[in-house]
Amino acid sequence: MARVKIKIDGAEVKADTSMTIMDAARENGIYIPGLCHHPDLVPSGLCRICIVGVKGREKPVVSCKTTVENGMEVFTDNPLIDADRRMLLELIHANHKQDCTNCLKNNNCQLQEVTAFVEVNEERIKRMRKEKPLVPDDDSNPFFTLSHEKCILCGICIRTCNEIQGVDALQFANRGTETLVSTFLDGNIKDSVCESCGECVVRCPVGALLPKGRQQPARKVKTICHYCGVGCGIYLGIRGSRVVGVEGDRSNPVNEGRLCVKGRFGYHWINHPDRLKTPLVRKEGRLVETGWDEALELVARKFSGFSGDEFATFSSAKCTNEENYLIQKFTRAVMGSNHIDHCARLCHAPSVAGLASSLGSGAMTNPIEQISDASCIMAVGTNTTESHPVIALRIKEARRKGASVIVVNPRRIDLCKHADLWLQHKPGSDVALIMAMCRIILENDLYDKSFIKERCIDFDIFRRSLEAFSLDVAERITGVPAGQIWEAAHRYAAGGPASILYAMGITQHSHGTDNVLAISNLALLTGNAGRDHAGINPLRGQNNVQGACDMGALPDTLPGYQKLSDPDVRMKFDKAWNCRLKEEPGLTLTEIIGAIAHKKIRALYLVGENSLLSEPDANHVRSALEKLDFFVAQDVFLSETAALADVVLPAASFAEKDGTFTNTERRVQRVRKAIQPAGNSRPDWWITSQIAVNMGQSGFQHRGPEQIMEEIAMLTPQYRGITYKRIEDSGLQWPVLDKKHKGTPVLHTENFATPDGKARFFPLTYIPPFELPDKEYPLMLTTGRSLYHYHTGTLTRRVDGLNSLNGREMVEMHPEDAKAAGLTDGDRIIIRSRRGLVKAALKTSDRCPKGVVSMSFHFAESPTNVLTSPVLDPVAKIPELKVCAVSIVKH
Amino acid sequence: MSMPVNSEIKERLNGIFNAFAGKGNELIPVLQSIQEEFGYLPGEAMKHAARFLKIPESTVFGVASFYSQFRFSPAGKHIIKVCHGTACHVANAGEITEKLETRLKIKDGETSDDGLFTLESVACVGCCSLAPLIMVDDEVYGKLDPVKAARIVSRLSRTHGEKQEQ
Numbered sequence A: 001m002a003r004v005k006i007k008i009d010g011a012e013v014k015a016d017t018s019m020t021i022m023d024a025a026r027e028n029g030i031y032i033p034g035l036c037h038h039p040d041l042v043p044s045g046l047c048r049i050c051i052v053g054v055k056g057r058e059k060p061v062v063s064c065k066t067t068v069e070n071g072m073e074v075f076t077d078n079p080l081i082d083a084d085r086r087m088l089l090e091l092i093h094a095n096h097k098q099d100c101t102n103c104l105k106n107n108n109c110q111l112q113e114v115t116a117f118v119e120v121n122e123e124r125i126k127r128m129r130k131e132k133p134l135v136p137d138d139d140s141n142p143f144f145t146l147s148h149e150k151c152i153l154c155g156i157c158i159r160t161c162n163e164i165q166g167v168d169a170l171q172f173a174n175r176g177t178e179t180l181v182s183t184f185l186d187g188n189i190k191d192s193v194c195e196s197c198g199e200c201v202v203r204c205p206v207g208a209l210l211p212k213g214r215q216q217p218a219r220k221v222k223t224i225c226h227y228c229g230v231g232c233g234i235y236l237g238i239r240g241s242r243v244v245g246v247e248g249d250r251s252n253p254v255n256e257g258r259l260c261v262k263g264r265f266g267y268h269w270i271n272h273p274d275r276l277k278t279p280l281v282r283k284e285g286r287l288v289e290t291g292w293d294e295a296l297e298l299v300a301r302k303f304s305g306f307s308g309d310e311f312a313t314f315s316s317a318k319c320t321n322e323e324n325y326l327i328q329k330f331t332r333a334v335m336g337s338n339h340i341d342h343c344a345r346l347c348h349a350p351s352v353a354g355l356a357s358s359l360g361s362g363a364m365t366n367p368i369e370q371i372s373d374a375s376c377i378m379a380v381g382t383n384t385t386e387s388h389p390v391i392a393l394r395i396k397e398a399r400r401k402g403a404s405v406i407v408v409n410p411r412r413i414d415l416c417k418h419a420d421l422w423l424q425h426k427p428g429s430d431v432a433l434i435m436a437m438c439r440i441i442l443e444n445d446l447y448d449k450s451f452i453k454e455r456c457i458d459f460d461i462f463r464r465s466l467e468a469f470s471l472d473v474a475e476r477i478t479g480v481p482a483g484q485i486w487e488a489a490h491r492y493a494a495g496g497p498a499s500i501l502y503a504m505g506i507t508q509h510s511h512g513t514d515n516v517l518a519i520s521n522l523a524l525l526t527g528n529a530g531r532d533h534a535g536i537n538p539l540r541g542q543n544n545v546q547g548a549c550d551m552g553a554l555p556d557t558l559p560g561y562q563k564l565s566d567p568d569v570r571m572k573f574d575k576a577w578n579c580r581l582k583e584e585p586g587l588t589l590t591e592i593i594g595a596i597a598h599k600k601i602r603a604l605y606l607v608g609e610n611s612l613l614s615e616p617d618a619n620h621v622r623s624a625l626e627k628l629d630f631f632v633a634q635d636v637f638l639s640e641t642a643a644l645a646d647v648v649l650p651a652a653s654f655a656e657k658d659g660t661f662t663n664t665e666r667r668v669q670r671v672r673k674a675i676q677p678a679g680n681s682r683p684d685w686w687i688t689s690q691i692a693v694n695m696g697q698s699g700f701q702h703r704g705p706e707q708i709m710e711e712i713a714m715l716t717p718q719y720r721g722i723t724y725k726r727i728e729d730s731g732l733q734w735p736v737l738d739k740k741h742k743g744t745p746v747l748h749t750e751n752f753a754t755p756d757g758k759a760r761f762f763p764l765t766y767i768p769p770f771e772l773p774d775k776e777y778p779l780m781l782t783t784g785r786s787l788y789h790y791h792t793g794t795l796t797r798r799v800d801g802l803n804s805l806n807g808r809e810m811v812e813m814h815p816e817d818a819k820a821a822g823l824t825d826g827d828r829i830i831i832r833s834r835r836g837l838v839k840a841a842l843k844t845s846d847r848c849p850k851g852v853v854s855m856s857f858h859f860a861e862s863p864t865n866v867l868t869s870p871v872l873d874p875v876a877k878i879p880e881l882k883v884c885a886v887s888i889v890k891h
Numbered sequence B: 001m002s003m004p005v006n007s008e009i010k011e012r013l014n015g016i017f018n019a020f021a022g023k024g025n026e027l028i029p030v031l032q033s034i035q036e037e038f039g040y041l042p043g044e045a046m047k048h049a050a051r052f053l054k055i056p057e058s059t060v061f062g063v064a065s066f067y068s069q070f071r072f073s074p075a076g077k078h079i080i081k082v083c084h085g086t087a088c089h090v091a092n093a094g095e096i097t098e099k100l101e102t103r104l105k106i107k108d109g110e111t112s113d114d115g116l117f118t119l120e121s122v123a124c125v126g127c128c129s130l131a132p133l134i135m136v137d138d139e140v141y142g143k144l145d146p147v148k149a150a151r152i153v154s155r156l157s158r159t160h161g162e163k164q165e166q
């Protein structure tokens, strides 16, 4: 970047040509007062307090908006400028409630700071003060209050909501002295489109936007958000033994300080009184409190009575890498069973299976950061703004920079507002849609011939399979007009780096693996793999679902996806763990439930999974679990599933232990202990180790998570170079090949991770969803998520504010379908499928296409998965959670 | 005075939107057309306008609320404009507004319950020699005091009462 020399108050300083006068001054330690400037936002020049003089210009210039020029001479202070600033500031004070001592922002307020610098005259302010009708505070939002009396109309909140969040909830309304920050129709913030992210609150320079019930923390601990797979960097604010707030970590490349509502405000469950504080054992049918010695001894004694295939473990994508590693090691080495799985089965097993065969690795190929600079983004089957909110910010950012955004989704999700093109396809018709796009790209000669020739195989059989996907056929199957499919293909293949983001809308199908392969075909065809800002990017759901897979909490792979079937691999682990591993892969999550129902598996070790709510066909799960001879559950709360256990072991929360999480872009990041575990709860790694130790096993005497990571690094090629020291400040993206290697932000840049280094095309045929609507069950049910809740709600439903934003299951249905069925908004309804029934409330909305209804699965009182179908994808064994047939009647 | 229901709003809007290209810079003329059609800007109509023009709803409202020509509730049969220009202000226009507010049991900018009157404040209407004055629909009544102003209103509402009796 070009540098120029300028003079500020006579002193020579250097600056980049892109800098404003204010940037240059601040960088050189020279203060210029200002109220509407924020480094994250485009300058607005609204308050004019930051005016400065420039030699040769008659009038003062607005320093936050004027860029530097070579040789410029700036004066930050003179009597004229002073007087102007004073007048502007006095006017602001005349309209500002003078109540500093009672204001939470006292001593930390930009208006105070500027006032101390500029000096105002109290008398003049008094004279300018006008009686104005009082505009009441807006305290509708559970997490923050807007006080108009303190607002200085700097517009920072409005610009934040527009530029950072892309929500546009706020705008100035009215004019003159009546101007105020307002939502649409001047309604409550809570009822507006606001997503409660709090980004505006952290940027408000004065006390006009303040978090509710805020307490000043005594110290801050750097760690990682435990909710979703984005893995935002946070600071936990701690006071005594309580978490009193969360702040975004601006140094973290994933989020650069930004957070969503769950990450910023969803921490109240950590200190919730319902936390499990002591081990429980079942005596005469009731769970009673006991001490660790008794509980561990009992579990160790009972577990010793089961051998190999009688035992299964559900590990947890909420737990750390170290814990998942130990849990699978325990299951395999101590219990001699490969029956270990976790909820990845329910979300991204098809990604792992599909991408492993086409690219050699099932993870997101490109970093989150790079999304901002893609030229095209195709978001398929991902409701990104709700499920991965901070990744959605990147999509919006890319769009602002000119990227073309294609949304493929049966529902008019929020992201459609930010899309150039929205393809509303029928649920489950993805293969037809994407293969038709491939065909158009081929026919129009938009494909990357040299990439295909040099780096891919099986192109010809793939090409032949495209014959079945003419535009007409695709239009008929998908319901998307041919012209739109054509346009999508042309946008995607326009030549610039194109990134595909996808999530459960692709994977949760009985042909989920085919869907994933279709996506991989499309990216390979256009050379969009192994390239910056492009790639194939499965967005993983849970905070550490990537890590749990990496650590081998899967029935067929050991840590680092090393195959159990490989004798060399087994030998390596046999030696390291001092055991004899079984070659035969274990059963998957859904199969384990089946085996329990048939009494083949008799003991279950369940870590942090509320299976009753997240599994398909929940009634079946409950009756299966009741058949177990011995059932141990380990969790932070007594979940609906844990309540059925024989022994319940209280686990520490993410704020109470050390470890690492691996986010969806393969970044291994440090999680830190900020407070002592609640009551007598203990970190999961400690609990599992102690069970093993009580069973007389060696190999579980680690001093702590750091030492466990050393063992992981030794045995897992992708993690070989990871040490706590190296990831102290900022995480590394695997593979990290050795202790010097800097990690791998973009996968497959030179070779694919397949045995021959080539990517593979797959010929595909279209298979409709297994269960389609019929006379008896005329509607298609598809499941989704809400921004305000997480997974089965065990955590988020214990945060009052999140409940007040979204407190019960609402079934979305198109208004015309509702009318035809004689239903109106808010009706209590019964939803029936072939497997069971659920009660909920109805919300009519044209976000849902006709013939389709949509529900989440966050609410225990409306357990959606009673309805869903357990039909499995033949390869990845994922159940078809996204589509089943239902009927709806009034309750 | 009846508020149109949503489906009806949508239909009437389609006619309006046909005349526009759907670009953000058409906001003001679109709002004007909506107000012409409905007599005010129904919230639902502003939402549709935002979607049509691809701009945020909050912006539509922000802009609409900036201009005094736009109203957010249906107007009464008669619009009473009280001039608050400098001359009228000096001649105690404030008291006239206050008086009419009590007489009609509404606040400035609102419409009376019977749907007959909407009360507004306006800037100088250019007949300062008659200050203070009000305009009812297009007729100017000058050299008023609060009592006279209230009487004008009473007279008008009586004519409506009579009409209804016929």
Ligand code: SF4
Pocket: A150, A151, A152, A153, A154, A155, A156, A157, A158, A181, A203, A204, A205, A206, A208, A209
């Ligand atoms: S609420 Fe805060 S950020 Fe928003 S305009 Fe007022 S002072 Fe500025």
Ligand code: SF4
Pocket: A160, A161, A165, A167, A168, A169, A170, A193, A194, A195, A196, A197, A198, A199, A200, A201
């Ligand atoms: S909380 Fe977030 S979404 Fe709501 S107004 Fe503020 S920035 Fe916008």
Ligand code: SF4
Pocket: A225, A226, A227, A228, A229, A230, A231, A232, A255, A258, A259, A260, A261, A262, A263, A264, A388, A389, A390, A391
């Ligand atoms: S986007 Fe995910 S990781 Fe980031 S703050 Fe929200 S829940 Fe936490």
Ligand code: FES
Pocket: A033, A034, A035, A036, A037, A044, A045, A046, A047, A048, A049, A050, A051, A062, A063, A064, A065
């Ligand atoms: S800080 Fe520059 S105009 Fe407000």
Ligand code: FES
Pocket: B083, B084, B085, B086, B087, B088, B089, B123, B124, B125, B126, B127, B128, B131, B132, B133
């Ligand atoms: S001030 Fe009222 S008409 Fe001019």
